[in-house]
Amino acid sequence: MSKKTPIRRAAGVALAIVALAAGFGAATSVQAGPVVDKIKERGLIRVGVGSQPGFFSPDASGKWQGFFIDFGRALAVTVFNDPDKVEFTNTSPQQRLPALQAGQFDVLLSGVTETIVRSFKLNFNFGPVVFYDGQGILVKKSLGVSKASDLDGATIGVQSGTTGELNIADFFKKANKTYKPLVIEDTNTFSQALLSGRIDALTQDSSDLGLRRAAFPNPDDYVLMPERLSKEPLAPAIQWGDDLWLQIVNWTVYATIQAEEWGITSQNIDSFLTSDDPAIKRFLGVDTSLGESIGLDPKFAYNIIKKVGNYGEIFERNLGKSTKIGFDRGLNRLWTQGGLLYSPPFR
Ligand SMILES: N[C@@H](CCC(=O)N[C@@H](CS)C(=O)NCC(=O)O)C(=O)O
Structure with a gap:
């Protein structure tokens, strides 16, 4: 019988935790933490939001709508393949940062600016900027x-x-x-x-x-x-301590940006399923190797775009020229169109 050194034992425990990571299939190299475990146990994601129509507000039937809301729904698709497995709670800007620190939310999607003090002193991690503001x-x-x-x-x-x-x-x-x-x-x-x-x-x-x-x-x-x-780069904010959750937040947002770059929308996505482009095949899970290797549903990006839409659709539907809000994309255009939105590669 081989005797394990403390380091090897610790590595074994870490691997076991990773393998348990909320049913995310094969062991991933990111560290699973308490947030994803609790989300899975509870069966929904708890999101802290504000109350400005366009960004976040309940409609006449009480269903939350808005730009940031759609990113919450996209997260629920990544984790549960169900855009409704998410609970939105409005609190004031003053109360929501302490509430995140206290673990009352899994993520803030409330127009939070990424700053160095919030990173180091409040111990927040930030996902990708979803709205460049000032x-x-x-x-x-x-x-x-x-x-x-x-x-x-x-x-x-x-x-x-x-x-x-x-x-x-x-x-x-x-x-x-x-x-x-x-x-x-x-x-x-x-x-x-x-x-x-x-x-x-x-x-x-x-x-x-x-x-x-x-x-x-x-x-x-x-x-x-x-x-x-x-500069007010508005980004999803989460607590330190769950690398897997951070990666889920990151790549959920990136999927919406990458899809826009390729011209893939909720409406035309099925026509891309027969694309010969190997990168698009991996992105949509037609080729399942990418999803399998990272331990996510190979169709997670497909599901996000099909059920919620790409970044441009999310922006236009909630804030764009066809709404009474009428915002210009400005800095929130893709990098290919003179803006700042840029997804790292899905490979
Ligand atoms: N970005 C600033 C302001 C955050 C903020 O106040 N966000 C707005 C939405 S962009 C908000 O919550 N407004 C009040 C509300 O909606 O209840 C920060 O992070 O401190």
């Missing part, structure tokens, strides 16, 4: 200002717990101007403060401000200042 300032048109630095002495609403608090302070310091912050936690009170004239302006991610403005009774009475105060 902080903006929304003002009442009747104020007659055309740029943010004209707002000297203005009262500006800031949402607590957001990156906006520090960014706005930095901006006015740099511009050598003054402002009075009004820090508000509740998201409706935040909009209401501007609508009621209690404050002169709101500052938040410019996407958030665009969504709010679209929902105002008189959107044309409000104008977004041209400056962007910061």
